[in-house]
Amino acid sequence: MTPLSAATMTKPKLRAPAGTADCHIHIYGPADKYSLAATAPYPPPLATVSQYRVKMRQLNIDYTVIVQPGAYGPDNRCTLDALEELGSAARAITVVTPDTPRAEIARMNQLGVRGARFMLLPRGSVVTWEMLVPVANLIADFGWHVQLQFDGRDLPNRIDMIRGLPCPVVIDHNGKFFEPVAPEHPAMQSLLRLLDTRRVWVKTSAPYETSKAGPPLYEDVGVIARSLIRAAPDRIVWASNWPHGGRDQIPDDAMLLDTLLDWAPNDMARQKILVENPKQLYGF
Numbered sequence: 177m178t179p180l181s182a183a184t185m186t187k188p189k190l191r192a193p194a195g196t197a198d199c200h201i202h203i204y205g206p207a208d209k210y211s212l213a214a215t216a217p218y219p220p221p222l223a224t225v226s227q228y229r230v231k232m233r234q235l236n237i238d239y240t241v242i243v244q245p246g247a248y249g250p251d252n253r254c255t256l257d258a259l260e261e262l263g264s265a266a267r268a269i270t271v272v273t274p275d276t277p278r279a280e281i282a283r284m285n286q287l288g289v290r291g292a293r294f295m296l297l298p299r300g301s302v303v304t305w306e307m308l309v310p311v312a313n314l315i316a317d318f319g320w321h322v323q324l325q326f327d328g329r330d331l332p333n334r335i336d337m338i339r340g341l342p343c344p345v346v347i348d349h350n351g352k353f354f355e356p357v358a359p360e361h362p363a364m365q366s367l368l369r370l371l372d373t374r375r376v377w378v379k380t381s382a383p384y385e386t387s388k389a390g391p392p393l394y395e396d397v398g399v400i401a402r403s404l405i406r407a408a409p410d411r412i413v414w415a416s417n418w419p420h421g422g423r424d425q426i427p428d429d430a431m432l433l434d435t436l437l438d439w440a441p442n443d444m445a446r447q448k449i450l451v452e453n454p455k456q457l458y459g460f
Contacts, residue, residue: 185234188430190437193447197239197454200348200381200415201228203258204247213249217299220247223419225261231418235433239460242268243323244293245421249302252284259288267458269293269323271302274310285318290458291346296326308337316343321377321457328353331366344375346457349382349417350404356386356396359403371408377457378404380439380449381415384427392431393438401439409445413453 204210204220212219232240240262244255252270259268270284272292292315294303303311312322321344326334328351338345347367357364370376380401383394405412414436420426440446454460 185231185428186430188235188433190434190446192236192433193451194238195451195455195460196235196237197241197413197450197458197460198232198235198237198416198418199241199413199454199458200243200379201240201418202245202247202421203228203242203254204245204419204421205254205257210248210251210254212247213251213302215249215299215302216247218247218422220245220421221419223421225258228418231416231429235416235429238265239454239458240266241290241415241454241458242266244268244270246295246299246301247421256284256287256289264288267460272311272315273303274307274314276311276314278314281315281318281320285320289320291315291321291323293323294325296324305334305337309341312341312343319343321346323348325349325352328367329355329357329363331363331370335366335370338370338376339373344377344457345370346377346379346413348379349385350378350380350397350400352382352386353397353400354386356388356400359399364400364403367404368407371404371411374411377411377413377453378408379415380404380412380436381432382417383432383435384420384423385417391427393435398435398439401435405440405445405449409440409448410453412449413457414449 204223250271268289269291323346325348351367383397387394387397389396
């Protein structure tokens with residue numbers, strides 16, 4: 177595994193309120209314990225719970241959501257082990273397929289898993305759109321949601337399927353528009369209509385993955401984030417996307433937190449995004 181970048185982090189300008197949750201991180205364990213999937217999109221860094229605890233202290237984070245990374249495919253062991261290590265401070269999102277036994281879903285639910293991840297990008301995907309409805313039907317009884325990551329420009333073609341799912345939906349990374357779009361774009365309007373259902377949530381996170389404008393404010397993605405927060409401040413959560421695997425330049429996590437000073441208009445909105453919405457969505 178590649179070493180985790182030693183890039184320094186500045187001190188955040190935003191003092192995260194008590195109860196803040198970082199709603200999307202990945203944990204990567206030792207290679208001799210957790211084998212990479214054949215579909216792994218890149219060699220991940222070693223990123224352990226102890227390393228992330230340092231990040232929690234730096235950013236004043238109390239809770240986190242561990243998301244099953246593409247590097248491990250459907251093998252959830254590393255994520256579940258990290259969930260157990262972090263205890264009540266964490267929840268997790270794992271990979272579930274239509275063949276996952278109901279007893280295994282029940283076991284993961286007891287451990288603190290709250291959703292099934294659908295990474296629907298060309299690299300590293302082990303689940304497909306065709307699996308989405310069967311898996312949603314499997315997990316709905318447990319109160320889980322499906323977490324979707326795909327190119328948001330495809331939303332007009334997917335909106336009816338997403339709207340018809342029997343469980344809540346969380347959409348990653350401000351919709352992850354590979355080419356950032358204006359608020360009036362049909363795909364952005366589709367995302368806003370999904371938020372109107374009150375069953376769909378969006379993570380305002382990882383702007384560096386799609387922004388052409390770049391740091392510190394990632395203004396092209398910031399336009400999207402501000403539109404989402406303005407439309408549905410009670411259904412937006414924030415995430416660092418630590419440890420930013422597959423990036424040549426590791427973003428400053430404090431700077432990513434500070435984007436909320438620009439994207440969210442006031443302390444009340446930030447309180448919702450950082451504390452109240454994650455508590456409702458993940459049950460902290």
